Amino acid sequence: MPYYYYRFDSxxxxxxxxxxxxIWASSRVQSTYNKYSRVRSMSGMTGAQVAEMILRNKGIHDxxxxxxxGNLTDHYDPRNKVVKLSDAVYNSQSVAALGVAAHxxxxxIQHHENYGPLNLRTMLVPxxxxxxxxxxxxxxxxxxxxYNSTLVTIGIWVFALAVAFQLVTLPVEFNASRRAxxxxxxxxxxxxxxxxxxxxxxxxxxxxxxxxxxxSILQLLRLIMLFGGRRRDD
Numbered sequence: 001m002p003y004y005y006y007r008f009d010s011x012x013x014x015x016x017x018x019x020x021x022x023i024w025a026s027s028r029v030q031s032t033y034n035k036y037s038r039v040r041s042m043s044g045m046t047g048a049q050v051a052e053m054i055l056r057n058k059g060i061h062d063x064x065x066x067x068x069x070g071n072l073t074d075h076y077d078p079r080n081k082v083v084k085l086s087d088a089v090y091n092s093q094s095v096a097a098l099g100v101a102a103h104x105x106x107x108x109i110q111h112h113e114n115y116g117p118l119n120l121r122t123m124l125v126p127x128x129x130x131x132x133x134x135x136x137x138x139x140x141x142x143x144x145x146x147y148n149s150t151l152v153t154i155g156i157w158v159f160a161l162a163v164a165f166q167l168v169t170l171p172v173e174f175n176a177s178r179r180a181x182x183x184x185x186x187x188x189x190x191x192x193x194x195x196x197x198x199x200x201x202x203x204x205x206x207x208x209x210x211x212x213x214x215x216s217i218l219q220l221l222r223l224i225m226l227f228g229g230r231r232r233d234d
Contacts, residue, residue: 018215099198106176135159
């Protein structure tokens, strides 16, 4: 392997930008959630109660709402048909908790309505897992084998699958948040001011997905810049 692969190169700036974006997004969602987790909704409903109400009103009776340990570990598990709400959401009456609970129900509604982007994301999960774990090792193997351009190209394309997953995730998450806010307003769970506050929480959470997608794109660009244009030396 040429010695310059061990030295600093200018493409590291792309990795740095991606890391800074991720740190900023994580800090933003934490600070925004912490702020509005201290604002109690006038409805007096907990995150779990709101989730159950949304599912019931949507005629979805085969999805359970359960508690899961952790901080902001909320998610919808479509295989077991369960909405899992974290410590800070399940029993909380804050506008932040209600927004997060409704967001996860947004994913349930997507699944129930056979929402296209969600189906595509689900299909990409196995490929994305392979891409995130195997893409770079395949590239490095190609380089170690005297720069095998075929392996390097395969590695780049495999990594691109993980990037595609991140991009498809964006419309899925934005749509779930939109559905969440509509439900909160339609069912009279929040006031206008509380809806605006819940929206800020969901918007901050969306930044994490945007940052993750941007970081993945920058990493892919770096791989292409480093390896995509090279050919094996005979």
